[in-house]
Amino acid sequence: MTLLSDVRQAAFQPAHTPDIADALVAASGLRVDGERRRGRGAGLNPSGRLESQERVAFDDGWQGLADLPVFKTEVQVERPRSVITRNDSPDVPFDRSINPYRGCEHGCIYCFARPTHSFMGLSAGLDFEAKLFAKPDAARLLERELSKPGYKPRTIAIGTNTDPYQPIEREWRIMRQLLEVLREANHPVSIVTKSALVLRDLDILAGMAEKGLARVGISVTTLDRKLARSMEPRASTPTRRLEAVKGLSEAGVPVGVLVSPIIPALNDHEIERILDAAKTAGAREASYVLLRLPLEVSPLFRDWLLQHYPERYRHVMSLIRSMRDGKDYDAEFGKRMKGAGPYAWQISRRFEMATRRLGLGRRSMQLRDDLFTPPNGSGVQLSLL
Template identity: 55%
Template sequence: MDSRRINFLRGRGALTNIESRFDAWSREPDEDGIEATRQAHEPEAAPRTLVAFERSRTIVSRNESPDVPFDQSINPYRGCEHGCSYCFARPTHAYLGLSPGLDFETKLFAKTNAAELLRKELSRKSYSPSVIALGTNTDPYQPIEREQRLTRSILEVLNEFQHPVAITTKSALVTRDIDILAQMAEKGLARVYLSINTLDSEIARKLEPRANTPAKRMEAIRRLSSQGIPTGVLVAPVIPALTDFDVEHVLQTAAEAGAESAAYVMLRLPLEVHDIFIAWLQQHYPGRRRHVLSLIEQAREGKHNDSVFGRRMRGTGIFADLLAQRFKIACRRFGLNQDRRILRTDLFEVPGQNQLALF
């Protein structure tokens, strides 16, 4: 790849609008024409974030993957402004006729009737409660949540029904909802994971351009745990030769902030994410490119991705085995994963149901 032909867009993770696997034809910019109208050194303006509003037909997604610790999830937004180049959810934008590249982080969709649909789903006679996960695909606390407040409206419904929820986010905005989360946690109904894969602010700024800094996320762990909310750290993704050096430091700092549990995920590069991440790597860390990819290949049986259940999250081989051992030893050393609290489902109740049963 010729990195000189790529225009870095400040505040964005993807470098281009890469074609999706569903495109019937491909497009290439007329570089000569572009250069004729602007100076080569002139920075290209970053695209604005556009938000479209949609009325969804369903809101709860079911999962049957054996290596994922939940069977229900909610994603109030499509696309994610955080702009993480490695995000495994990017290919989902292709189903909308959009690019998994810049479109994924600039053309967002908000499911405005999320709380309404959730209330309807939980009120069904056939509904059986199990933990609902927020943040499994796109971040429920990405920047547009400040105005849209869809995640908060979902939490209000879950709290009303006394339904358990597990949240994963890269945003300190989750602390805005401490009032609800603390009420739920007191009953054993809430758990929050902050995703932090490095404490190096420079690497994080390039990897996750519109996410909160690692320091702010650590402070969020401190604030949540101080209010009695079970809090953990998700070291994800671990990127060989780029962030893996920081695993123990992240775990130690999170434990000191009050985290009681931890997990990790090895870097995954499914479908279009593969080329997006490699382009990002070439742009920001060209000197490490070959080393990073070599270690990924060692952990993925000579490939850059492995979609097999049981292997896709951890990898195989010497590097993957050493990482697993390092993680286990560090968790034991810092007192993490010693007593994982199980979220309760026995308190679930449809509001007004018991009163109606009296008549």
């Protein structure tokens, strides 16, 4: 029989030195067996930071942990009262966004959205990749919100938290339904994804792009298939992402590439190669974000690094901390996306020189908001006049 045991939450607090981090992760016994998590990014499944107790499974001699069931993707329905999320962050170029799904099956180990699963009482580790939430009412809610008196259209960003084209979109088709509402209303939309599934919706995106209402950003983290397979296990391969860039470009959809995240001593040497490949495929603009390790993401990423690139662990973490004021992460506005210090400056200059050489703009594609027409669907509250 498998028992549960309470352990100290301190075991998952960010460590101050690589030596302590190594000891905590390696000796904790919290790593999930490889067969149980096959095809997943995280190696751990710690309790969420908002839980009062940390629980771990251990083998008491009666049954092996290998006999526990594998982590299979489960999807629950979430029914929010609204679907447009507002923000006033000075670090992002949009003030509203939509997330059709909570959690992401792509399993990117570095995903900064992982800590949001704690609000559902779940882990930022394997739960984030396997226990997902879908919002099937999203299109109806969007239609209702766009129809409210006084609504002022501005570009809606989709894919800024979790990927709207993750594998479960093939079945749920929530993203496509959202696009249909936006097309009907002539509302501008900006999409970010690392999935070639975006090509499925070319029939909608091409028509919107012709009116200046749509643009797409494809995230290309690496061209190394091996690195991508371990770091982003269920996302489209680098080749397929570049094919998506080409397909979108040929259909007339403005497309950019996001070299994100840049991880020092792991993929930063690929910056110029990625930009060259993206330009060849038809990208018009490019941007980047430095690796971010907020809250639970730090121990998850460090454990992954120890598993896959143990010889680089100290070097990678040393460089990350040199750009984050000695910490794993610095959430200060103006620094959290690009970092600070000599190494961060070097990355910025390399990126600037490469994009200038290739003629890739930075957030240069402006969308129109003057064509907006409030929708008249079932989600609209009729006027009493």
